[in-house]
Amino acid sequence: MTATILLMMVGAAACGNGDSGHSRQSDKTPQNRAGNMDEQQATKRAEEIIHQAVDGMLPKPKLKRIGPLPVGPCLADDNSSSSGRKQVALTYQLTDVPGSEAKRLLRHARDAWVKEGYTFTSPDADWSVPFPKFFMRTPTDDFRMDGIIGPTNKETGEGIAAISVTSPCFAGGAGTPSEANPAAYQTPPGTSDAERRVLEHSSRIYEALRVRHQSQAGDGVSRVEDGTDLLTHHTWSTVPLSREALKGAIRRGRDSLGVEGWAVRSLPLENDQEMIVARHPADGSLARVVPSADGTIRVAITAVDHEGARSA
Known part of the structure; x- marks a missing residue:
C-alpha cells in the first residue's frame, strides 16, 4: 500500500509542476x-x-x-x-x-x-x-x-x-489573515488520529519552509478509500516565490524532514528545481513538497486512518 501511495503522490507532483530555561510545574493544572x-x-x-x-x-x-x-x-x-x-x-x-x-x-x-x-x-x-x-x-x-x-x-x-x-495549539495574537492562514490547526473531540497526524506534520513543514500560506482550490483535509485502507490527506499551498526563494524554501523543507528522521527522496525537476517525497519513520505518513510553475509550493501529507479502515 505504501508504494501505491508514493507512486500516486509522485504522479500528482509531476502534474502540479507542469501546470504552470525550566521550572517544575504539574501538567495536571x-x-x-x-x-x-x-x-x-x-x-x-x-x-x-x-x-x-x-x-x-x-x-x-x-x-x-x-x-x-x-x-x-x-x-x-x-x-x-x-x-x-x-x-x-x-x-x-x-x-x-x-x-x-x-x-x-x-x-x-x-x-x-x-x-x-x-x-x-x-x-x-x-x-x-x-x-x-x-x-x-x-x-x-x-x-x-x-x-x-x-x-x-x-x-x-x-x-x-x-x-x-x-505543544497543542493555543490562542495567539490577533495577527493578519496572511500571517495566520496556516495557523488554526483545530482538532475537536472526535478528530481521527490520522487527521491529527497529517495536521501536525503539515505544521512542522510550514515552519520549516518559512513562507506564508495562500489558499487554493482543493486545499484542506480529505479522505479517500484505497482498497481496504482509508487514507487521510492534507494539502495546502504557499504564496508565489522567486526562483531563488523557491529553491531556498524547498531546501529548508528537505533538511527539516531529514533532521526529524523522515526517509527523504529528492527528485530533480526542470529549471534546476527539486521536489521532495518523504516517509515518516514511525507512522508511515507520506509527504510531498513540490514547486509549481507559478512559483508556489504545494504540500501534501497522506496518512492511513487505522481507526476508520474497513475490514478486508
Whole structure:
C-alpha cells in the first residue's frame, strides 16, 4: 500500500509542476490545558518536558537547538484564517558527547518521560537496531514528543540523539489573515488520529519552509478509500516565490524532514528545481513538497486512518 501511495503522490507532483530555561510545574493544572494556555505557558511547559528528559543524563550533553524560533503558527483549518492560533515546537540535538552514547541518551529520555506518566503514540523503539526512534505524548495536556538518532557513522553505529516537543495549539495574537492562514490547526473531540497526524506534520513543514500560506482550490483535509485502507490527506499551498526563494524554501523543507528522521527522496525537476517525497519513520505518513510553475509550493501529507479502515 505504501508504494501505491508514493507512486500516486509522485504522479500528482509531476502534474502540479507542469501546470504552470525550566521550572517544575504539574501538567495536571488547568492553566496547562491547551484551551487555557498562552505563549509563555506553552514555551515553559515545552522546556520543562525537554529538561525532564535530559536532566540527570551522564555524560551530560549540550542542548543544540534545531530549526526556527520556538513559537510559530499552527497549520490552519481553512475556515479559521484570522484566528492567529500558535504552537510551540522545540527540537534539540544532544551534542558534545561521544557518538557511541547516542542510544543510551535516547533511552534515558524515553525512561524519564515514561516515569512522568507520558504514553507512546506508536510502539516503543526497537532498541536492538543501531538508530532507534520513539514517539510519545503527555496524556493530560497533549504535548507531543519524539526521540531519534541521526547517524554520523552507520558502520560503527555512532550518531547524534535529538528530542522534540510540540505543544497543542493555543490562542495567539490577533495577527493578519496572511500571517495566520496556516495557523488554526483545530482538532475537536472526535478528530481521527490520522487527521491529527497529517495536521501536525503539515505544521512542522510550514515552519520549516518559512513562507506564508495562500489558499487554493482543493486545499484542506480529505479522505479517500484505497482498497481496504482509508487514507487521510492534507494539502495546502504557499504564496508565489522567486526562483531563488523557491529553491531556498524547498531546501529548508528537505533538511527539516531529514533532521526529524523522515526517509527523504529528492527528485530533480526542470529549471534546476527539486521536489521532495518523504516517509515518516514511525507512522508511515507520506509527504510531498513540490514547486509549481507559478512559483508556489504545494504540500501534501497522506496518512492511513487505522481507526476508520474497513475490514478486508
